[in-house]
Amino acid sequence: MKDVEFMKRRAAEEAVKLVKNGMIVGLGTGSTAAHAIRLLAKRNLDIICVATSKSSEELAKSLGLKVVDVNDVDYVDITIDGADEVDPQGNLIKGYGGALTREKIIAKMSKEEIIIVDETKLVTFLGQRGKLPIEVIPFGWKHTARELSKYGKASLRILGSEPYITDNGNYIIDLNVGRIEDPVEMESKLNSIPGVVENGLFIGLATVIIVAHSDLRVDIKRVKRSVDTVFDS
Incomplete structure (x- = not known):
């Protein structure tokens, strides 16, 4: 049986094989995505990258990868990112690392959204691990949290003794949820709150799910994208 970091690296190894010369590559955020960034740098491909967080951008640049501003590209060929929950349909919960907004923007810009996880992130339903991150603006955050509390206990994420600040200068509210019966409806309701x-x-954003298991198996599953992206217009 292998440990979690080994599994994360194995999933990342399979994902970076999909990257080819000339591609625009989205770099995810988190410990699993960091494995992919390091492995990608070792391949010495002729690619340009866009990052979903300042930390991923800094790591990529330190390894010699070319990173450009997301506004300098019209699309992304392939993004490699992790997830905090993956259900049997390939739907996800992300944001434990705080980069959910930038991750979602780049996911919707991507022709291929490759999700790499270890087996501990597989769930039978979204909400199984009990936390759904929500990015909110600091102004009036207590009112926003009260509105969010209609759907579960809403807790301001704290780092040290101060509110956690995202790369966008915002706060994170962690919503304590149970089983999310209708994720599409829940997403719409949450985003309608001022x-x-x-x-x-x-x-419906992922196109490929790569799962590494403790018994050394790596499952690669293609899933059907079910949301509009920049390629559907």
Whole structure:
């Protein structure tokens, strides 16, 4: 049986094989995505990258990858990112690392959204791990949290003794949820609350799920994208 970091790296190894010369590559955020960034740098491909967080951008640049501003590209060929929950349909909860808004923007810009996880992130239903991150603006955040509390206990994320600040200068409210019966409806309701920037439900955005298991198996599953992207207009 292998440990979690080994599984994360194995999933990342399979994902970076899909990257080819000339591609625009989205770099995810988090410990699993960091494995992919390091492995990608070792391949010495002729690619340009866009990052979903300042930390991923800094890591990529330190390894010699070319990173450009997301506004300098019209689309992304392939994004490699992690997830905090993956259900049997390939729907996700993301945002434990705080980068959910930038991750969702780049996911919707991507022709291929490759999700890499270890087996511990597989769930039978979204909400199984009990937390749904919501990015909110600081102004009036307590009112926003009260509105969010209609759907579960809403807690301001704290780092040290101060509110956690996203790369966008916002706060994160962690919503204590149970089983999310209708993720599409929940996503719409959450994003209709004034002060909410984005939520951690990624419904129908993934195109490939790569799962590494402790018994050394790696499952690669293609899933049908069910949301409009920049390629559907």
